[in-house]
Amino acid sequence: MKNWCLYIITMLLLASCSEQQIMEETASSTKLTEHKSMTDAPQDTIMSLLYQARWGDGSAYLKLADCYRDGFGVKKDFFGMITMAHMAEWRGAINSMDDYIYGLPDGNDYKTLFLLMDGYKSYIQEGPDSIEQVLRANDSPEAKTLLGMIAVDQGDTISWMNMMKEAVEQGCSLAEMLLAIPDWKGRMRADATKLGILACRVPLAYSILGDIYYEPDENGKANRQLAAEYYMEAEKHAVLGGKGAARVLEYYRNGGNIQLTEDDVKRLELIVQPQRLMQ
Structure with missing residues (x-):
């Protein structure tokens, strides 16, 4: 501990x-x-x-x-x-x-x-x-x-x-x-419904929701579009990490159903490679 x-x-x-x-x-x-x-x-x-x-x-x-x-x-x-x-x-x-x-x-x-x-x-x-x-x-x-x-x-x-x-x-x-997230050690899937309600007050929940929908569920299904949307909500609140940003960029560049501006892409790239700070 x-x-x-x-x-x-x-x-x-x-x-x-x-x-x-x-x-x-x-x-x-x-x-x-x-x-x-x-x-x-x-x-x-x-x-x-x-x-x-x-x-x-x-x-x-x-x-x-x-x-x-x-x-x-x-x-x-x-x-x-x-x-x-x-x-x-x-x-x-x-x-x-x-x-x-x-x-x-x-x-x-x-x-x-x-x-x-x-x-x-x-x-x-x-x-x-x-x-x-x-x-x-x-x-x-x-x-x-x-x-x-x-x-x-x-x-x-x-x-x-x-x-x-x-x-x-x-x-x-x-x-x-x-x-x-009743088992925060990662052995149980987080409660997406509770996180969705919580996210408007605790935006980090958006990033966790992105992870939930990006990863295949117990039936082997994932919802990459919804995951990308949640990741971008996390980005709006400055709580998106490198893994989520990389996933959004990959989804977007592979023709995914999400619209990003040029500035969105630049910010995501900065998250993926934080050492590349704005000059």
């Missing part, structure tokens, strides 16, 4: 790389600009950052992570923050997601959650300062979600389900994602 948060985000991205979407500034080891220095309205800032991120700007992803961290222009969201930090790492803006997390102010609630789970099982579990005790005292929906993951790791699936449901009722998107 080493480095849980990184494990979670990696599995939910499925090797691919909001209520409203996205978005302070950070740079690997440099403290970021405070939100009060942003002169644009939150939604204008978000849309601008989203545009920059789609064109391969890794620093824009860091700013989006900050906005999710602080609820600037978007709903404050732990899963949104780590997703954007992961994308920033993949784009080369930071060496690892840990660089972003450790750069957060001490005492930040999301930093505390991440570090607790990063150190999971390094503590004496029966002690008053055990991970479980600290998470129970936290009482946030994210803490409940992580407690649920500890429970399922220990074989207690009933407690896991109850904690996930409580966290979902309190608005935790990470819990919703995990309920839509």
Whole structure:
């Protein structure tokens, strides 16, 4: 269960790389600009950052992570923050997601959650300062979600389900994602219906839906057109990874039933080869 948060985000991205979407500034080891220095309205800032991120700007992803961290222009969201930090790492803006997390102010609630789970099982579990005790005292929906993951790791699936449901009722998107993908280790097919409902609030679900429909089902059938459409929805929200982008390009170039603009193709190529940044 080493480095849980990184494990979670990696599995939910499925090797691919909001209520409203996205978005302070950070740079690997440099403290970021405070939100009060942003002169644009939150939604204008978000849309601008989203545009920059789609064109391969890794620093824009860091700013989006900050906005999710602080609820600037978007709903404050732990899963949104780590997703954007992961994308920033993949784009080369930071060496690892840990660089972003450790750069957060001490005492930040999301930093505390991440570090607790990063150190999971390094503590004496029966002690008053055990991970479980600290998470129970936290009482946030994210803490409940992580407690649920500890429970399922220990074989207690009933407690896991109850904690996930409580966290979902309190608005935790990470819990919703995990309920839509009941076995995030990849042995069970994700629930496409649940993901479809969730995607308008948690756009990473679009990328996962693309994977679901691209891969043959139990009957050996795939829907590459629908997969490409879902992948492009993920691209609109700057959460499409390299695998999905490559699949869309292959489908398009082989005469698939999807219309892409010249800019669409350029952005997809940048996702497939992130080192080719815009000059």
